[in-house]
Amino acid sequence: MKSIAIDGPSGAGKSTLAQMTAKKLGFNYVDTGAIYRTVAWFLTMRGADLQQADEVEAALPDAKIEITYDEGGAQHMLLNGEDVSGKIRTPEVSAAASKVAAMACVRAFLLQMQRDVAAAYDVVMDGRDIGTVVLPDAKVKIFLTASDEVRAQRRLAELQAKGEKADFETVLQQMHERDRKDIEREIAPLRCAEDAVILDTTHLSLEQSEEMILVFIEEILKG
Numbered sequence: 001m002k003s004i005a006i007d008g009p010s011g012a013g014k015s016t017l018a019q020m021t022a023k024k025l026g027f028n029y030v031d032t033g034a035i036y037r038t039v040a041w042f043l044t045m046r047g048a049d050l051q052q053a054d055e056v057e058a059a060l061p062d063a064k065i066e067i068t069y070d071e072g073g074a075q076h077m078l079l080n081g082e083d084v085s086g087k088i089r090t091p092e093v094s095a096a097a098s099k100v101a102a103m104a105c106v107r108a109f110l111l112q113m114q115r116d117v118a119a120a121y122d123v124v125m126d127g128r129d130i131g132t133v134v135l136p137d138a139k140v141k142i143f144l145t146a147s148d149e150v151r152a153q154r155r156l157a158e159l160q161a162k163g164e165k166a167d168f169e170t171v172l173q174q175m176h177e178r179d180r181k182d183i184e185r186e187i188a189p190l191r192c193a194e195d196a197v198i199l200d201t202t203h204l205s206l207e208q209s210e211e212m213i214l215v216f217i218e219e220i221l222k223g
């Protein structure tokens with residue numbers, strides 16, 4: 001099976017670009033952030049104290065997490081049979097997800113699940129540690145980045161498109177906080193794999209970024 005790893009901070013364009021790329025290549029798209037969000041949602045609904053690792057670890061076996069796709073290729077997250085895809089896209093779940101993502105028991109719980117998907121299908125997988133930890137042997141590794149301001153602007157536009165009230169300063173500040181947690185955590189922190197190619201999308205349109213990614217992937221896959 002072939003794997004393409006796309007990592008980077010939030011708002012760099014990972015999900016959109018990874019999904020587009022998967023569609024073009026006929027690969028399965030796996031948004032691993034959605035998996036962490038689903039765990040965060042599960043633990044919040046449970047009322048688990050996210051500061052207590054033993055409480056979180058004890059709750060995890062009750063979370064049956066499945067990934068499905070609709071006809072358009074969009075990923076849906078099922079938690080114990082319920083589609084929670086809409087519920088996991090709030091700022092509260094984002095904040096909880098970056099907390100649970102720092103916990104060793106959560107990362108261990110999800111590691112095999114992500115590797116199993118990549119063993120079963122050709123995948124374009126996006127996240128923070130795909131090229132470094134989850135799929136260190138991925139055929140192609142891309143690290144997407146963009147300036148803080150552009151990333152926050154993109155996040156803001158996403159929230160506004162969903163009809164949510166948000167302002168630039170708050171979005172920027174929440175993004176900094178999440179980035180800090182993702183970069184500074186001890187286990188599987190956000191960082192660029194040594195063999196990844198870095199693509200800065202600050203001044204690129206979505207189409208330009210996609211074009212560059214596809215050219216790069218083609219070169220590696222044929223080489």
Ligand code: DC
Binds near residue numbers: 102126
């Ligand atoms: O990409 P996202 O914003 O949906 O990710 C949600 C959180 O999960 C974010 O704080 C980073 C974390 N995450 C992670 O630690 N490792 C991954 N492979 C994917 C996401």
